[in-house]
Amino acid sequence: MRHLMSPLDFSTKELEKLFDLANDIEKNPKKYEHICEGRILATCFYEPSTRTRLSFESAMTRLGGKVIGFSDAASSSASKGESVSDTIRIISCYADICAMRHPKEGAPMVASEKSRIPVINAGDGGHQHPTQTLTDLLTIRSLKGKLDNFTIGLCGDLKFGRTVHSLINALVRYSNIRFIFISPEELKVPDYITDMLTEKQIPYEEVIRLEDVMPHLDILYMTRVQKERFFNEEDYVRLKDFYILDTTKMALAKKDMLVLHPLPRVNEISVEVDEDPRAAYFKQAQYGVYVRMALILTLLELV
Numbered sequence: 001m002r003h004l005m006s007p008l009d010f011s012t013k014e015l016e017k018l019f020d021l022a023n024d025i026e027k028n029p030k031k032y033e034h035i036c037e038g039r040i041l042a043t044c045f046y047e048p049s050t051r052t053r054l055s056f057e058s059a060m061t062r063l064g065g066k067v068i069g070f071s072d073a074a075s076s077s078a079s080k081g082e083s084v085s086d087t088i089r090i091i092s093c094y095a096d097i098c099a100m101r102h103p104k105e106g107a108p109m110v111a112s113e114k115s116r117i118p119v120i121n122a123g124d125g126g127h128q129h130p131t132q133t134l135t136d137l138l139t140i141r142s143l144k145g146k147l148d149n150f151t152i153g154l155c156g157d158l159k160f161g162r163t164v165h166s167l168i169n170a171l172v173r174y175s176n177i178r179f180i181f182i183s184p185e186e187l188k189v190p191d192y193i194t195d196m197l198t199e200k201q202i203p204y205e206e207v208i209r210l211e212d213v214m215p216h217l218d219i220l221y222m223t224r225v226q227k228e229r230f231f232n233e234e235d236y237v238r239l240k241d242f243y244i245l246d247t248t249k250m251a252l253a254k255k256d257m258l259v260l261h262p263l264p265r266v267n268e269i270s271v272e273v274d275e276d277p278r279a280a281y282f283k284q285a286q287y288g289v290y291v292r293m294a295l296i297l298t299l300l301e302l303v
């Protein structure tokens, strides 16, 4: 039995297979619509979510399976003090596979150690968000036709942003990737990541101004400054609108640059950018369903 805790749990070869399957699901959805009949997915979300929880539920439903779960710790027995370890033992009696989001880093890993069913990390604190990374990689591969030889700018909250940490970890396995980290001083990418890049001799630079690097980027990965990760309101208010991608900044970019964002957005991308053909963040959310369908089939060993 396999779990998914980090994008690195799958080799690049296994990822290629997963993405091929996701693309086949996209093209031939009818072929897959009964494959999970009789199977149940549990979504155990101790933190708010729109995309991740609902795309998992959509994925299982589109595969013919059923879904149970909770979307709020307060409506589960966690509110009475039940541990994650006990909860997953119970969920193992009710479902065939579980997607878990938790504010504590490592909680899905603790669950996987006690589980009798595959557990998928659907985001743990500021640590990892592997299924978002699978979504991001599938989007890039589908729209650019490759996962190597590009310069990617990651912009916004690079300190607490688990999607950013997961994506960097995954991209270092592909050749000729150059990173440009765009953040205010307070939200810089953690040292353990820059140390890892230095050790692997992967080029990166850290800048503050988005305008200066726009012309060099093949992909711009925007992120939200996350209110829920700040300890004081004052810092959040000071930093929340530090970056706003608008049509003036888009005019500086390459004609085929992709703009990605894990969403939700607040103000960091002006709505006027949505009309730009380079804005790929809503397509990205759609790819999230296909890749989660492929992941469920893979972890349940149905393909």
Ligand code: CP
Binding pocket: 048, 049, 050, 051, 052, 053, 123, 132, 262, 263, 264
């Ligand atoms: N991208 C993402 O994780 O969105 P949600 O928080 O809405 O699941």
